[in-house]
Amino acid sequence: MKNYSVFDILGPIMIGPSSSHTAGAARLGKVAQCIAGKEFEKVIFLLHGSFAKTYKGHGTDRALVAGILGMEPHDERLRNAIAIAEQSGLEIEFREADLGYVHPNTVKIIFERKDGTIAEITGSSIGGGNILVTNIDGYQVEFTGEYATLFIRHRDEKGVISRVTTVLAQHGINIATMKVSRKDRGEEASMIIEADQAISSNVEKELLNNSSIISARAINPTRGENIDV
Amino acid sequence: MYNNGIELLALVHTKNSSISDIVMEKECKISGMSREYIRNKMKERLDVMRVSAEFAINNDVKTVGGIIGGDAKKVERYYNQSISICGDIVNKVMARAFSTSEVNASMGRICAAPTAGASGIIPATIISVAEKFHASEDQIIDALFTASGIGEIIAKNATLSGAEGGCQAECGAAAAMSSAALVEMAGGTAEMSLHAAATALKNIMGLICDPIAGLVEAPCAKRNASGAVNAMLSADLALAGVKSIIPFDEVVEAMYKVGKALPSTLRETALGGIAVTPTGIRIKNEIYGNK
Numbered sequence: 001m002k003n004y005s006v007f008d009i010l011g012p013i014m015i016g017p018s019s020s021h022t023a024g025a026a027r028l029g030k031v032a033q034c035i036a037g038k039e040f041e042k043v044i045f046l047l048h049g050s051f052a053k054t055y056k057g058h059g060t061d062r063a064l065v066a067g068i069l070g071m072e073p074h075d076e077r078l079r080n081a082i083a084i085a086e087q088s089g090l091e092i093e094f095r096e097a098d099l100g101y102v103h104p105n106t107v108k109i110i111f112e113r114k115d116g117t118i119a120e121i122t123g124s125s126i127g128g129g130n131i132l133v134t135n136i137d138g139y140q141v142e143f144t145g146e147y148a149t150l151f152i153r154h155r156d157e158k159g160v161i162s163r164v165t166t167v168l169a170q171h172g173i174n175i176a177t178m179k180v181s182r183k184d185r186g187e188e189a190s191m192i193i194e195a196d197q198a199i200s201s202n203v204e205k206e207l208l209n210n211s212s213i214i215s216a217r218a219i220n221p222t223r224g225e226n227i228d229v
Numbered sequence: 230m231y232n233n234g235i236e237l238l239a240l241v242h243t244k245n246s247s248i249s250d251i252v253m254e255k256e257c258k259i260s261g262m263s264r265e266y267i268r269n270k271m272k273e274r275l276d277v278m279r280v281s282a283e284f285a286i287n288n289d290v291k292t293v294g295g296i297i298g299g300d301a302k303k304v305e306r307y308y309n310q311s312i313s314i315c316g317d318i319v320n321k322v323m324a325r326a327f328s329t330s331e332v333n334a335s336m337g338r339i340c341a342a343p344t345a346g347a348s349g350i351i352p353a354t355i356i357s358v359a360e361k362f363h364a365s366e367d368q369i370i371d372a373l374f375t376a377s378g379i380g381e382i383i384a385k386n387a388t389l390s391g392a393e394g395g396c397q398a399e400c401g402a403a404a405a406m407s408s409a410a411l412v413e414m415a416g417g418t419a420e421m422s423l424h425a426a427a428t429a430l431k432n433i434m435g436l437i438c439d440p441i442a443g444l445v446e447a448p449c450a451k452r453n454a455s456g457a458v459n460a461m462l463s464a465d466l467a468l469a470g471v472k473s474i475i476p477f478d479e480v481v482e483a484m485y486k487v488g489k490a491l492p493s494t495l496r497e498t499a500l501g502g503i504a505v506t507p508t509g510i511r512i513k514n515e516i517y518g519n520k
Contacts, residue, residue, distance in 0.1 A: 002385070003230070003255075003259050004381045004384055004385070005256060005259065005260060006252060006256050006267070006271070006374060006377035006378070006381065007270060007271075007274075008384075009342075009343050009376075009377045009380035009381050009384060009389075009406075010271070010274055010340060010341070010342050010343070010351070010373060010376065010377050010380070011274060011340060011341055011342075012340075012341055013273070013274060013277050013338065013339075013340050013341075014338070014339065014340075014341060014345065015336050015337065015338055015339075016332065016333030016334060016335070016336055016337060016338075016339050016345050016348075016445065017292075017293065017333050017334045017336065017345060017346075017444065017445040017446070018345055018346075018445055019341055019344060019345050022336070022345075023341075023345075053443075054442075054443050054444075056293075056516075056517070057293055057294050057442055057443065057444045057516060057517070058293070058444065058445075059293050059336050062336070074338055076337070076338055078336065079335075079336035079337075127390065127392075128341075128344075128390075129341075
């Protein structure tokens with residue numbers, strides 16, 4: 001039997017009204033923003049299933065925008081997030097979409113960066129404020145954002161994995177889970193690593209020194225609940 | 230460690246301790262954190278609960294769907310200005326339960342307890358009964374650990390999700406959690422706590438989840454008010470020595486089976502119950518602009 005923490009039962013501290021449609025949506029937005037980086041000027045949300053049908057009534061739209069602005073699910077500015085985004089010049093668009101055979105509370109978030117590049121992140125809110133990120137820029141992934149997570153795109157070459165794990169070890173980071181996949185032999189590949197310690201931007205930079213690594217992005221947990229009340 | 234009520238009671242007896250203490254000890258063990266740390270973290274939740282349970286009594290709130298609002302204020306004014314049928318404390322508890330529900334529905338900050346939809350019950354009852362018994366801050370925090378322990382057993386052996394078990398799994402569980410905590414706060418035994426929790430769950434067994442327009446507003450807020458009163462009366466019955474004929478663990482299992490037997494139309498889909506009454510459908514169409 002799974003052992004629950006008392007804070008799973010009494011918690012999370014969150015902005016209402018729904019843990020799945022509001023708190024989970026805010027966490028999805030925040031994780032997506034961690035992946036996309038900060039330099040974006042337009043964000044399009046493709047809402048699927050229950051998210052598409054009920055997003056206005058549950059404030060899912062405001063929660064998603066709060067997340068991409070970097071707010072936590074318990075941030076009281078969440079309810080004004082759309083206005084805050086507009087004031088900062090960020091363009092926001094919501095579209096109802098059919099994303100196929102996915103969880104009913106799924107959203108695809110498309111970031112248009114200032115340099116013309118695009119980041120696409122898909123994830124689901126799976127209940128109780130918990131989330132699952134399922135796709136980054138076309139790569140199938142699966143992580144919850146509860147651990148510090150490292151997403152690496154690299155060339156499918158010998159020794160890349162050992163170089164990554166060496167850098168992590170040198171920074172005192174212990175790997176909890178790891179998944180490697182590739183488009184084809186010798187082509188582009190990706191790694192998802194969940195770790196017990198936070199992953200700093202120095203780790204990202206050091207990994208990029210390696211010519212086989214195309215990009216490295218650290219996503220540190222968004223479950224922080226240390227709030228000032 | 231414990232997985233059900235029987236194991237929890239056995240630990241209370243072996244260690245000559247209380248439910249709150251056993252729950253806290255387990256939390257220290259699984260999290261690796263100190264007692265002080267986890268008590269502070271619980272205190273943070275209590276502070277959020279205190280604010281949400283008062284806010285809509287003293288302030289106007291605007292809910293997202295606009296279906297509810299202003300009921301916390303009405304109840305507060307009512308019992309202060311007239312002789313109520315249930316008396317001051319019951320009305321105070323209902324006003325506070327409404328307050329948290331209205332704060333939740335207006336995108337304010339709440340502590341899910343155990344869910345956002347049922348978040349009004351535990352704050353209203355624990356805070357109000359603590360006032361009546363002049364409970365210390367430490368006793369109130371203990372009560373929240375006791376409530377968590379009961380919620381954990383329900384989560385392990387049944388469910389806390391309305392989509393899985395109906396409202397009985399949300400407002401019913403919250404009332405059961407609260408009633409056990411109230412018993413401990415009032416000086417009752419651990420056995421009495423479990424009798425109270427069993428009674429609270431039995432009182433609403435089979436309660437469906439049928440939110441109008443799928444929103445956490447109606448009938449959710451009223452079920453928080455009535456769930457809070459359910460918690461109090463179940464605690465009083467247990468403290469008076471009234472026992473649940475069916476043991477707590479068996480009631481939890483029965484609640485789970487009833488939840489599984491509910492058709493999906495009655496489990497948070499807004500396809501049954503009051504959600505599909507002519508008025509429920511009209512409100513839904515107004516909100517989503519369908520004609």
